Structures are given as C-alpha cells and as structure tokens.
Amino acid sequence: MGRVWLVWGVGVIAYIVAVLHRTSFGVSGLAATERFSISPSVLSGFVVLQIVVYAGMQIPAGVLLDRYGSRRMIASGALIMASAQMLLAVTESLPIAIAARVLVGIGDAMTFISVLRLVPQWFAPRRVPLVSQLTGIFGQIGQILSALPLMLLLNGPGWNFAYGSAASLGLLSFVLAVSVIRNSPPGLEVVAAPAGLREVGRQIRTVWARPGTRLGFFTHMGTQFSMTTFALLWGVPYLRS
Incomplete structure (x- = not known):
C-alpha cells in the first residue's frame, strides 16, 4: 500500500x-516588461499563447498518453518545462522567451492527465473519485509556490536565480518521475493499442455527445475565466501598480 501512495x-x-x-508569469509580469522591454499588450500575448497551446495539446497529449503511458509523459513534461524555465532564466531575447512559454504550455498539458491516469491503475475503484479530487487540490500548491x-x-536575487530555481525543481520532478513512477502495479501492466486519427475522431465525437462532457467544458470556460486572468497574468500588476 505504501508504494501506491x-x-x-x-x-x-x-x-x-x-x-x-x-x-x-503571474508574479513576474512587471519584471518581464522591464527585462524584455515590452508593452502590456505584448506581455499578455505570452500567457494567451501559453494557454492556447495548453488547450490545443489536450487531445494530442491524450493520444500520446494512451501510447506511452504516464511515466514517460510525466517525465517528458517535466523535462520540457524545466528546459523552458532555464531558457527564460538566461535569455533576454523576446522570441526565445515566447518560445519558452510555448514549451511550458506543451509540458503542462502532458502532466495533469498523466497523473490522473495513475489513479485508476493504482487505487481501488472506491478511492478513485477522492484521490482524483485530491490530485487537483494539492496541485494548486504550485500557485502558492x-x-x-x-x-x-x-x-531578492533576481530573475535569473528565480527562474533557474524553478528549472531546478522541474529537473528534480523529472528525476523522481523516472525513478519512482510506474504506469501500473507489477503484474497488471496496461497494454494500449495505438489509435489512428479516424479512431481518435470517433472517440472525441462519442465523448462530446455526452451531456456531462459539455456541461464540464462550458462550466470551466465560464467560471474560471476571471480567476485565470487574475492568477496567470494581471493579478500582481493590478495590485501593485
């Protein structure tokens, strides 16, 4: 049981x-405008592009998850985001910084669904709803960090040290994922047949046809917009200046 947890x-x-x-970027927006000599409209483009990439990667990430499993996806996502944060730590080039935020969106999209995939593989069915909710709740500790x-x-130490530290945490999570995470308990390996584009399209149509899917989609879109705008970009600049 200890290994499960x-x-x-x-x-x-x-x-x-x-x-x-x-x-x-939700706490470093003002510093970013100075570092890259950009206007607020360009700054907003960083986060908009990151979120667009994150959203657009959901289906490709799901397809890759079925093919490669949680361990590879979580490790790859961690390494991609660590590389992106290290790029941000050392660069003063606007195009490179934008590319780094794109990589953050890609790595981010690969992570949450891959962690959720572990839950039904490792926990008894009666525990899955609770552990899934705890996964999302504990994840928000990242916002506190x-x-x-x-x-x-x-x-204090400045931009380079702050983003370098974030990259170091990403590298640590990569090492932990490779060392500890397994897709399923021993003897219960999951074998997933890779799906082609036609099959993926059929699955998407099937899922979208469920009222609960549409309810969840529009509920998230409608209720999280203002919170996301505040937390990911404009909160600190608004409160400080």
Missing part, C-alpha cells in the same frame, strides 16, 4: 511543479 505522491509533486511553471517563494526570489 509513493507513486501517486511523486505524480502530485510533478503536477505541483507544473502549476508553478504555469503560473510563474509561485506567489510566495518565487516572488521573493524575483525581488
């Missing part, structure tokens, strides 16, 4: 770090 815990750590990466420690580093 260990595997899940490492997955949650990877998700916490992913949320830290996702929300890091960006709101407090990351901001302190930005205001």
